[in-house]
Amino acid sequence: MRIEIREDSVLIAGYVNAVERDSRALSSPQGSFVEQVRSGVWQNAINKNPDIAVLLNHDWNRKLGSTKDNLKLKEDNIGLYAEARIYDKDVIQKAKDKKLSGWSFGFKANKQSWGKSDAGTERRYLDDVDLFEVSILDDTRTPAYYGTSVEARDNEEICIEQRFVKDEIEIITxxxxxxxxxxxxxxxxxxxxxxxxxx
CATH class of the missing domain: 1.20.5 (Single alpha-helices involved in coiled-coils or other helix-helix interfaces)
Structure with missing residues (x-):
């Protein structure tokens, strides 16, 4: 994650997820597994949703913008890349105090398949997802590599999953x-x- 601190804003950029690469071991009620996002999944998710939010710590009450204004998302040969110019004073201060820790994202899996890793661990492939938000995490957020919540959207309960990416932080003032x-x-x-x- 690259953080450029300006007078009235902070530019935060980096990879939210790498495609075709195993995640760290994730936990579920069924046991441990690794996960891979197939190439093209992120671009398809971006194309489907013209208003993907950028949040602080997955908190919809702390919406910092969206792809309609200050968030740019794209998939390249590495994975999902995000760049956001944030004007929120609290986030700017957290950046100055070196309290930002990485990216996370909230999604719903529409299509998935399963296989085995070389080590024999279950491997989940994400073939199609809905991406609702990417989050900038601060040091108050406990790094959880796997999380789910059930939310009601448009009178339908859907399972929202979250992933956290621990990143090296480069701060440029x-x-x-x-x-x-x-x-x-x-x-x-x-x-x-x-x-x-x-x-």
């Missing part, structure tokens, strides 16, 4: 960006001087 810019300018000047010397 406005000062750091200025320093990088100066370093780039110095490097460019040195290259130009070397070219002049060669001529």
């Amino acid at each position: 406005a000062d750091t960006k200025e320093e990088e810019k100066r370093e780039d300018e110095t490097e460019l000047k040195l290259k130009l001087l070397n070219l002049e010397l060669e001529l």
Whole structure:
């Protein structure tokens, strides 16, 4: 997760999930399993839902925006990539205090299949999902790699699952960006001087 702190906002970017790769071991009432999201599933989910929310800690009372305004989502050859510009003062402060811990996502599995991993563990393949939200998690959230809740949506009970991705956090402040810019300018000047010397 990359966090760029600006004066009035914070830009948070990174991978929410990697496709075609086993998750960590997940727990369920039926036992332990690993999970893979098939390639193309995320892009299909994005195409189906024009208004995917970005939340703090899966809390719908802490909606920070959506794909209609400040959240960009895409699937590439690595997986589901998210980029959100957040103007919420509390989230900006948490970023400054290094209290953001990673991404999570809430989804409903529409189509799945099962197999075995090389280690003999049950492997669940997600073939089609509905993506409702991606969440930025702070240090108050207990990292849970597997979670479900039953919610009523449009008079229908659906099982919502959540996944957490623990990530390396890189924080870039406005000062750091200025320093990088100066370093780039110095490097460019040195290259130009070397070219002049060669001529």
